[in-house]
Amino acid sequence: MVMEKRQGREVLGLFFVLMIFSCIRIGEAQSKSFLINCGTDSSVTVDGRKWVGDLVPNNNLTLSSTGVAVNTSTLSGDSIVGPLYKSARIVTDGLNYTFKMVPGNYIVRLHFCPFPFENYNINESSFSVVANGLKLLSQLSVPGEISHKNMYLQNSGGNGSFFLVKEYILGINLDELLIELIPNKGSFGFINAIDIVPVADKLFPDSISKVGGNDVNFNLSGRGIETMHRLNVGGPEIKPNQDSDLWRTWEVDSSYMITANAGSEIRNSSNITYSSLNDSSVAPLFVYETARTMSNTEVLEKRFNMSWKFEVDPDFDYLVRLHFCELVYDKANQRIFRIYINNRTAANNFDIFVQAGGMNRAYHQDYFDAVSSKIDTLWIQLGPDTAAGASGTDALLNGLEIFKLSRNGNLAYVERYDSAGSSGSRSKNWILWVGIAAGIASVAILLVIFILVFYICKNRREKSSDAKNNSPGWRPFFLPRAFVNGTNNAKGTGFQNTNGSLASSRVGKRFTLAEIRAATNNFDDSLVIGVGGFGKVYKGVIEDGSLAAIKRANPQSEQGLAEFETEIEMLSKLRHRHLVSLIGFCEEQNEMILVYEYMANGTLRSHLFGSNLLPLTWKQRLDVCIAAARGLHYLHTGAERGIIHRDVKTTNILLDENFVAKMSDFGLSKTGPAMDHTHVSTAVKGSFGYLDPEYFMRQQLTEKSDVYSFGVVLFEVVCARAVINPTLPKDEINLAEWAMKRQRQRSLETIIDPHLQGGYCPESLEKYGEIAEKCLDDEGKNRPMMGEVLWHLEYVLQLHEAWMQNNNGQCSFSSSQALGEVEAKDAKEVATLDEEKNSSNLKMEVEE
Structure with missing residues (x-):
């Protein structure tokens, strides 16, 4: 009996040993x-x-x-x-x-x-x-x-x-x-x-906070997940061997920020612990030892918060994981802020100290958001929540991850890219249609050639009689019905568009050639006020006694019918106080002539260098840049698809009698990309020295191409020299390269126009250089939008005006006060812009 009990105990012990060994083996396998x-x-x-x-x-x-x-x-x-x-x-x-x-x-x-x-x-x-x-x-x-x-x-x-x-x-x-x-x-x-x-079984919970909604169970354990982005915010790159459990790479966040200096980096060497024992595999402690907080805590408008922008695949669900650790405050209600995802509020009254359970406690929060098939970007923004009554209106972030969630057993985004970075996947039906289109195009080209030959032969017979009555020029083969069929009274009756309906925007008068000759004293060269790629520009007096700038096409010019039509089309549909207005046009007797409002003080360039005009003050230069930025911002946002100017330069910024600046010369302008495209593929056109290098290399035009050109203008305004000057030393020939070098060395003040010395606020020049530097970023995606450029320039002006009001040359009020005035002014500008948009016909026809 004892023997049986002993054997029973041995068997039971062996069973437990096997069970333990089995668990160990399973653990090893897992x-x-x-x-x-x-x-x-x-x-x-x-x-x-x-x-x-x-x-x-x-x-x-x-x-x-x-x-x-x-x-x-x-x-x-x-x-x-x-x-x-x-x-x-x-x-x-x-x-x-x-x-x-x-x-x-x-x-x-x-x-x-x-x-x-x-x-x-x-x-x-x-x-x-x-x-x-x-x-x-x-x-x-x-x-x-x-x-x-x-x-x-x-x-x-x-x-x-x-x-x-x-x-x-x-x-x-x-x-x-x-x-x-x-x-x-x-x-x-x-x-x-x-x-x-x-990985740990609960690396991802099933219940997640949905942006704009309540917690929802999405059964993440049953879905495939792809890591799209993983950032160590405010700190250095974390390499795989520093994340020993899961061997992950954590990138630096600065390249994803819309405005890198909107957030200041902070560090804390104190001992950091996880708020939950289950969080040890979520992220290494290195992530929580650094963070980024708002550089200016007085900005209340959410578009001026810390912002990160990411490229993502359209038509997928995303999990956004934000990592937090309060490194400064040791009690609650000291830092309360809001979290925005894709411009929607994800969280209000967010207090890291409360959420994590104390200071130096690592904590993370997950959010779910769906991205539509028309969107390929995801924005993360953090900003103060002043309504919560926190003593400090600040925000903080330590780390950020974006994960794509599978849909119907699929994580793959079909639209991939070829070796040149362009879209590479095309369906067979698309290829078939391309072939059909190519065949039709070939037939159309042959037909056009036949018609051209016919008209050339006909024109040769009529050439002698035309030469007797007309000045040198050429007759366009056609003009759109919007111009040919419209009435032409002096009050500016609307023109019929290609769909047969009257456009609500009015071009103005269709002038006769006799009226143009009378206005310009038969094109007297003494009235020439400028010469451009299109031709000469004359100062004229039209029949109502008002002054006008009359641009006459040169038959030998590289710009011709296309630019003529584009100029009329663009200006007939847009109205803004910082865009030069088109009074009318003439296309009679082989002439192509455009009539604009007269800008008494000519081009911006003429007031910077190369003439005997009095130099502009720093405030005048800022006012001009702000006005030009407003005009460009309206172009980019006023129409349904936006308009890209494509030739931004100081000779295309004109000044009226009160030195109010207006953008001009829209002959090269292009309608922006459609919603499902990121750029317009087109031949490279523009002015050397102002040309966006990314556009030049890829032939892909975007609004950021205008931003680059405007950045060159900003440096030209402050340095008062030509953008290309081959007589200078090699490293100074190209203004953009030379000024960027000095700006990165934070020594821009050493190369500015000597006329500005002692007449500007140093802080305003510093901020001015920073925004110009951002405009000239090599990659378009890292450049600011024109609206952001406008806001920063207004901020620069406020800093300078504050400095001018103080006899000691010190800023008489804080940067935060300047920001407040900018916001109020910006709100008024937005309201005015909306009013102008509502009063104009902004439906631009698709331009392919």
Whole structure:
């Protein structure tokens, strides 16, 4: 009996040992990571982690086929990649990676590094990736993604070779993970490495705060997730080996900010702890040791808060995770602010101290938002909530993550990019229609050529009689019915548009050539007040006795019918006090003539250099820049799709008798892109020295192209010299490059117009230089909108006026007071703009 009890205890003990061992084994299996080096049977160690070759036996991995293995010895050309990317596996017929694993949640990273190899042109690779039936990537072109600057674009060792890492969080319900590489027809795919790391079961909760709504259960555990952006706000980059549990990369946030200096970086070396024990895997403590707070805490308007802008894929749901840690205040109600996501309020009365449970406590908050099919950006904004009665009107953020959520088993955004960064996916139907359109276009071109030949022969017969009666010129082949069929009384009756209805905007009078000759004393050269690309501009007196600027086309000019029509079309539909008004036009007897309001003080450039005119004061220059910015802002926002000026320069900014500035010369202007496009593809036109380099290289025109040109104008205004002067030393020839160099050195005051010395507020010049610098950013996406430029210039003017009011040359009131006046003035400007928009016909016809 004793023996039986002893045996029973032994069996029971053995059972418990086996149970414990089993739990340990399960725990080991759950914690197992897969680090796969594709295309090789050898291993490599990177940052202390061993990456095993995908052909190494007994690694819980099987391949359906081997494809083409590529390693350093078979690479053509020089291999300048990091140790992890010296091998790859190329797939032409499809390939499956099957991993044996324990069910749970995992981070899956796919590594791609393009390289040349024999007959495989990596620039032409296109393939899809599927994981356990969830589509991760579709029609992926790795070089295209890299040129489009997707997240996780990194440099492999700083040697000029780049690689792409796509990160996903997947819930694996089976005992295996199947990753399929599927090349598109006629193409191939490749992969360099696969990284699989287990994560905590509750890294993402099922219940999330919906922006603009209540908490909703979205069953995140049943959805695939892709990491789109991950930022360490206010701090340095956090590398994977500093996030030891999950090996994540945390980028620097400054490049995503609309205005980088809107937030000041702060640090705290105090011991930081997690507000919840379950948060240890959410983010490393490094994230919470740095933060960004508002630079100016007196700004109450939400558009002037700390703002970050991100590119995302349209038509998906997104989880936004914000990381907070109160590093300054040791009690509640000291820092209360609002959180905005895509310009909607996500949270009011947000107090980090209360939410986290104290100071130096790491805390995170998740929000859910859906992005429509017409939007490819996501905005995050933080700003003070003065209604809450906090003693400090400030905001703080330590970290930020944006995750894309799958829809109907899909995480892939179909519209990918080719190696040039342009859209690469097109349906077969689209290609078919392109072919049909090309055929129709060919027939149309032949027909047009035939008509042109016919008219040329006819015109030759009539040429002698025309020459007797007309000045040198040419007759346009056609004018839109809006001009030809309209009545032409002196009161400016509306013109019939191409749809047969009267436009509500009125061009003005259609002048006869006799009236124009009378107004200009038969085009007397003594009345010439300017010469441009279109032709000479005359000072004239029209029949009602008022002065006018009369622009007569030169037959030898590079600008002709298209610019003539564009100028009339644009100015007939837009009205603004900072746009030169079009009085009328003449297209009689081979002439193309435009009649504008007269601007008594000529061009802005003539008041800066090259003439004997009195130099403008600093205040006058700021007033001129503000007025020009208002005109451009109206162009960009006044029409349904906006209008891009395309030739912003100081000779196209005119001054009236009161030195009020107005934008002129709209012959090169373009209607902005449609809602589903980011730019207008067009031939490069503009003026050398003012031309946006991004537009020049890509032939992709955006509103930010005008912003760049205006940035050059800002430097030209303060330096009072030509934008291109080949007589100067090499590094000073180009004003934009020279001024930017000095501005980055914070020594702009050393090169400004000597006439300004002692007549400006140093702080106003400093802020002026900062906004000009932002306008000239190499990348359009980092430049401010024209409305932001306008606001900053008004702020600069307020600083200067405050300085002028003080006899000691010190600012007589604070920057916050200046900001308050700017806001009031800006609100009035917005109201006026809305009134002008409502009183004009702003429906611009689609321009393709």
